[in-house]
Amino acid sequence: MTDVLDQTGLQQRRHLVTEIPGPRSVELMARRQAAVSAGVGTTLPVFVSRVGGGVIEDVDGNTLIDLGSGIAVTSVGASAPRVVAAVQAQVADFTHTCFMVTPYEGYVAVCEALAELTPGDHAKKSALFNSGSEAVENAVKIARHATGRQAVVVFDHAYHGRTNLTMALTAKNMPYKHRFGPFAGEVYRVPMSYPYRDGLAGPDAAARAISQIEVQVGASNTAALLIEPVQGEGGFIEPAPGFLTALREWCTAHGVVLIADEIQSGFCRTGDWFGVDAEGVVPDLVTTAKGMAGGMPLAAVTGRAELMDAVHPGGLGGTYGGNPVACAAALGAIETMRSEDLAGAARAIGERMLPRLRALAERFPAIGDVRGRGAMIALELVRPGSTEPDAALAGAVAKACHAQGVVVLTAGSYGNVLRFLPPLVIGHDLLDEALDVVEAAFAEVTGS
Known part of the structure; x- marks a missing residue:
C-alpha cells in the first residue's frame, strides 16, 4: 500500500471497502x-x-x-494533465466542424507528429479516423487502390476489428465472428510465428507463411500483407526474431504493401514507440489508435506519401474522423510520452x-x-x-x-x-x- 497521489490527486493504493462488486x-x-x-x-x-x-x-x-489500461488505451493514464488541459481548451473553442468541410490545425499537427514518430525516414502522410477497425479497413482500401490488386493476407490468431471487413481479417470466431457472416472476400490466412507452439526460427516460420501465400494466393494477386508486430487479442504472441524482417523482404520483392497493425503495440507500449522498431522493420502503412489519444477516440493510417496520395480526393474520410477534441488529446498524450520517456x-x-x-x-x-x-x-x-x-x-x-x-x-x-x-x-x-x-x-x- 502507498499514500502517493497521482497528478489528479487520486491516492495510488489498492483499498477495498466493500466486496467486489459493491x-x-x-x-x-x-x-x-x-x-x-x-x-x-x-x-x-x-x-x-x-x-x-x-x-x-x-x-x-x-x-x-x-493492469488493463482500458485495453492499452490509457497508456499515459486516464486523466493525464496534458491531455485534460488540451481537451478543455479545445472544447472551449469548438467541438466539431468536420475536417472535410472546414479544416483545423490540430488534425494537421497530429499528422505531422505521426510522420515524425512512425518508422522510416521517407515522406509520409496520414488520414485520421475514429477507431482501430476503421484504420485497418482504410489501410486495406489504400493498399488495394494503390496496387490494383485485391487479395489481403493475414495471420493465424490475428485480431483486427469488428466491422465486416475486419471481422474477415480477424481469426477468432467467438465472440467476434460467430453468426455475423457472410464476411468480405479476398482475405487469406497463413500461419503466424508462435515460438511457444511451433518452435520455429523466425526465417523458417516466414518461409512457411510465404510458401502458402505463393501457392494459394499468388504474389502478383496480393495487395497487402497485414500483421500485428506483437499480436494482441490473439494472446500477445511475439514472433521469433527474423520473422518480420523476412516478410518485409518478400513484400518489397513482390510489390506487396506491408501494413503493420500497431493499434495495441504502438505508442511506447512495448518499450519502443512502435512494435516493429525492435526488429528495425519499416512498414509501408501503419495503423494506430488505442494509446495515441489518452482515451479519446482517434485512429490513423500513416504511410508512404505515394501510397496515401494514390487514392482520389474524397475517397478517404468520415464525418467524425480526426475530431478536433480527439486531436488535441493526441497532441497532449504524445507530449506526455516524450517528456516523461x-x-x-x-x-x-x-x-x-x-x-x-x-x-x-x-x-x-x-x-x-x-x-x-x-x-x-x-x-x-x-x-x-x-x-x-x-x-x-x-x-x-x-x-x-x-x-x-x-x-x-x-x-x-x-x-x-x-x-x-x-x-x-x-x-x-x-x-x-x-x-x-x-x-x-x-x-x-x-x-x-
Missing part, C-alpha cells in the same frame, strides 16, 4: 442490464467514478490497481514484471509460457505437462484477481492467456503489489 455497482449493473444490449460484454462489473495513474476508483469507494517507463515495467512472472512459472507448472516486451506481457496457461490450453484456469485466476482489486484481462485464441497492460505511468510499488495479488490468485485457484 452495492452501488450492483445497483448500476441492474440498470445496465435493463438498458444496454446484452451483446456488449463486461469484464469486471464495477462502475468507475475516477481513474488516475495506476488506480481505478469505483462508485463504492474501492480503489483497484489497473514513457517508452523507457514501459521497458522498466517489463524488467520488473518478467522476472517475477518467470519465478511464478517455476512455482506453478500450469504457466506454460511467459512472454512479451515492455508493458505488454502475458502468461499462457496450459494443463501441466502439456501444451493443452486451460481457459478455465485463466478465467478463474482473473476472477480471483478481480475479487482482490486488481484488474487483469484474458486473451488468446484458446482463451487461456492472462494479459497485462498497465498504464505506463503506474508506480513500481503499485505494480509489485499487483503481482503479489496475481501470485496469491494462482495459489488460491490451484490449491498450491
Whole structure:
C-alpha cells in the first residue's frame, strides 16, 4: 500500500471497502442490464467514478490497481494533465466542424507528429479516423487502390476489428465472428510465428507463411500483407526474431504493401514507440489508435506519401474522423510520452514484471509460457505437462484477481492467456503489489 497521489490527486493504493462488486455497482449493473444490449460484454462489473495513474476508483469507494489500461488505451493514464488541459481548451473553442468541410490545425499537427514518430525516414502522410477497425479497413482500401490488386493476407490468431471487413481479417470466431457472416472476400490466412507452439526460427516460420501465400494466393494477386508486430487479442504472441524482417523482404520483392497493425503495440507500449522498431522493420502503412489519444477516440493510417496520395480526393474520410477534441488529446498524450520517456517507463515495467512472472512459472507448472516486451506481457496457461490450453484456469485466476482489486484481462485464441497492460505511468510499488495479488490468485485457484 502507498499514500502517493497521482497528478489528479487520486491516492495510488489498492483499498477495498466493500466486496467486489459493491452495492452501488450492483445497483448500476441492474440498470445496465435493463438498458444496454446484452451483446456488449463486461469484464469486471464495477462502475468507475475516477481513474488516475495506476488506480481505478469505483462508485463504492474501492480503489483497484489497473493492469488493463482500458485495453492499452490509457497508456499515459486516464486523466493525464496534458491531455485534460488540451481537451478543455479545445472544447472551449469548438467541438466539431468536420475536417472535410472546414479544416483545423490540430488534425494537421497530429499528422505531422505521426510522420515524425512512425518508422522510416521517407515522406509520409496520414488520414485520421475514429477507431482501430476503421484504420485497418482504410489501410486495406489504400493498399488495394494503390496496387490494383485485391487479395489481403493475414495471420493465424490475428485480431483486427469488428466491422465486416475486419471481422474477415480477424481469426477468432467467438465472440467476434460467430453468426455475423457472410464476411468480405479476398482475405487469406497463413500461419503466424508462435515460438511457444511451433518452435520455429523466425526465417523458417516466414518461409512457411510465404510458401502458402505463393501457392494459394499468388504474389502478383496480393495487395497487402497485414500483421500485428506483437499480436494482441490473439494472446500477445511475439514472433521469433527474423520473422518480420523476412516478410518485409518478400513484400518489397513482390510489390506487396506491408501494413503493420500497431493499434495495441504502438505508442511506447512495448518499450519502443512502435512494435516493429525492435526488429528495425519499416512498414509501408501503419495503423494506430488505442494509446495515441489518452482515451479519446482517434485512429490513423500513416504511410508512404505515394501510397496515401494514390487514392482520389474524397475517397478517404468520415464525418467524425480526426475530431478536433480527439486531436488535441493526441497532441497532449504524445507530449506526455516524450517528456516523461514513457517508452523507457514501459521497458522498466517489463524488467520488473518478467522476472517475477518467470519465478511464478517455476512455482506453478500450469504457466506454460511467459512472454512479451515492455508493458505488454502475458502468461499462457496450459494443463501441466502439456501444451493443452486451460481457459478455465485463466478465467478463474482473473476472477480471483478481480475479487482482490486488481484488474487483469484474458486473451488468446484458446482463451487461456492472462494479459497485462498497465498504464505506463503506474508506480513500481503499485505494480509489485499487483503481482503479489496475481501470485496469491494462482495459489488460491490451484490449491498450491
